[in-house]
Amino acid sequence: MRRHHQERDPGHKQVGGSVKRIVECVPNFSEGRRREVVDALAAALTLQPGAVLLDREMDPAHNRCVLTVAGEPEAVARGVIEAVGKAVELIDLREHRGEHPRMGAADVIPFVPISGITMLECVELSVRVAQQIAELYSIPVFLYEQSARIPARQDLAYVRKGEFEGIREEIRTNPERKPDFGPCEVHPSAGATAVGARFPLIAYNVYLNTPDVKVARAIAKAVRHSSGGLRYVKALGFEIKERNQAQVSMNLTNFEGTPVFRAFDLVCREAARYGVSVGSSEIVGLVPHNALTACAEYYLRLENFSSRQVLENRLSEGLSQDGLSSSEEFVAKVASPDPVPGGGSVAALAGGLGAALGEMVAGLTEGKKKFESVEGRVTKLHADLTRAREELCRLVEEDAASYKAVIDATKLPKETGAQKLAREEAIEQATRHATETPLRTARVASGVLFSLEEMARIGNPNALSDAAAGAQLAYAALKAAQYNVLINLAGFKDRAFAEACRRECDELAQRAAERLRHIDQLMMGA
Structure with a gap:
């Protein structure tokens, strides 16, 4: 993150290179037997341009449907609000019977960040949707998962305990049942609703x-x-x-x-x-996709498997190139005057390239008779480096998105005292996330460097320079990530958090410098 650009408006530039802002929402409705009702719910969800229905599941035994919609955040949010209205109109929980626990016609509404949007932004989106549902339909709404304001409500089972019938009796008198938004009384037929933000489930x-x-x-x-x-x-x-x-x-x-x-x-x-x-x-x-790939790798006991061996993935890579290569496009965007992608994204990319060089060295070592004694260890290092590379590539995009969240927070109104306080809190939270992201980059890059040091010692000596080059990239990634952490620390109200970040970065950098010296000695003695 580049703090000195904080007030600058990045306009309509897509964060993280070609990343679009996409959010997924997976609302669960208490209807799994009447197809015409599910059709109406799906139509309401996709009424807004920019929202696409990805999947629909009906379960008659549970008497429940799960609809998956994705697209531009505001379009998805408006569609969800429309669909809740349709559920209020068509579903009566007083007549509902099914195996699955439920408390509302629109039972659970989770928002999931997919690309170009941070978890913090998803939380903010879910809060706005929850408030509008309560105001429009007089439904009590509980925030859960990452959006929860009460720690116990992070657990959906805690929120839904007693289901529709139990909550109907308790919500009027039990303070623990007070909703985050809406009346302290369930809707007569639509019950209550849980809204939140979560990671993919x-x-x-x-x-x-x-x-x-x-x-x-x-x-x-x-x-x-x-x-x-x-x-x-x-x-x-x-x-x-x-x-x-x-x-x-x-x-x-x-x-x-x-x-x-x-x-x-x-x-x-x-x-x-x-x-x-x-x-x-x-x-x-x-x-x-990665969840199923892991199953195939586990049950088939695949050696040195990579997701790039999947035909469709490779085709997608090749067909996505349109004239300008992805590397040229990324470098051009970094060179532009817009603040994203910035140093944090570049740090993560450097670490990913370092891990990729380590994977190459592992591939040049595995399966060769002269390295049989270290085959098992090299295979393990190869897998570790692959996971690190994939994580660092995700952090390239996440760093850009977290920086944009800081910019958005600075644009909040500040005319009244309440607005100023809300703005300060939003900036603090967004900056915290924008600090945690490069800190994660530093951690992963440190792991890459440790793996590369061992690979340099036991791997194919003909590729020693590649392992050493990868180590230099990993160290550069760690240091650049450290700088991106440090630049944010001065303004934090939470000094304990700031000092903990500083200490961890210092320790990571010190250990990494020692590892890099070992690799340099190996290289100089080659």
Whole structure:
């Protein structure tokens, strides 16, 4: 981030090179049996130009539908508000029956940042939508996940406890049930709604070859994090009568932290304890490509697999080039007078290039007889460097988006005392995120440098200069990221946070400098 450009308006330039501002929203409505109602909800969601329906799922047993819409943030937000109005018109929770917990006709509305938009911006968008839903339809709205103002409400299960009927009784008298927006009384037919911002989630169900719901509930308890199971997994057990099967229904809130295959494996192992086998599984809604790639890599035990080996990915890369190469385009944008992409994005790109050079050295080492003794270790380093490169490429875009959030915060009105306070708070929060992003770059670049030092020692000596060049890039990335952190620290009210960032950057830089000296000695003695 370039602080001295803070007041400058970047205009309509797309942040992070060719990145468009795209948000995804995955509203869950309490209707899964009447197709004409789901059609009406989908039509309302996409009424605004710039919003596209990506997926629709209807589940008669749960009596619930999950619609996925994506596009320009304001278009998606307006479509969601229209769809909630349609749900109020067409869904009556007093007559609703289904397996899935629910508290509202428009039950849950999560916004997910996809590209060119930060989590902070998604939170702000969700708050505006929540407020408008409450004002337009007299529905009590609770903020959850990243948008929650009360820590306990980050957990949707806590917000939805008691469901429509229980909340209807408690909301008038229990202070813990007071909504963030709207009346302290549920809508007679539409109930209450939860709105928030979250990271990508995978809705994943596993069907058991038994109708015994007690088994499904026991497995769900063993799997979910709140009961001591897998991190980032929420799970419930249901009976699906029309299939004569029990179901373990899961939400995977961080598929990188707990991959799909790990959740599936644990369900299978727990089912075996009860003498039950798994019949099948299903994904509800959309799933990130990398989540399925990880499953293929795990179950097929693929060696040195890269997502660039997928034909469609490679075709997309090739067909996306239009005259100017992507590298030339990025450099030209950095050279432009606009403040994004800036030093933070360039730092992340340098680190990604350093990791890529390490991957190349690993590829020139693996599978060769003379390096059999280190094959296993090189393969592990290769995988670590691939993950680091992918993360650093994401940080190129995220750094630009986080900087834009700071610019937007500085444009907030400041005529009244309340407006000034709100503006100061928004700038503080946006700057905090714009500081955390390069700090993450520094951490990842440090890991790249450590991997490259080992690769320089045990890898193919014919590629030693490539490992050394990658190390220099990783070190440059770390230092540049450190500078982007430091430039923001002076203005923070939270001095403890500022000093913690400074200390961590100093420690990362000191350790990295020592590693770089080792690599330099190897290179000079070659």
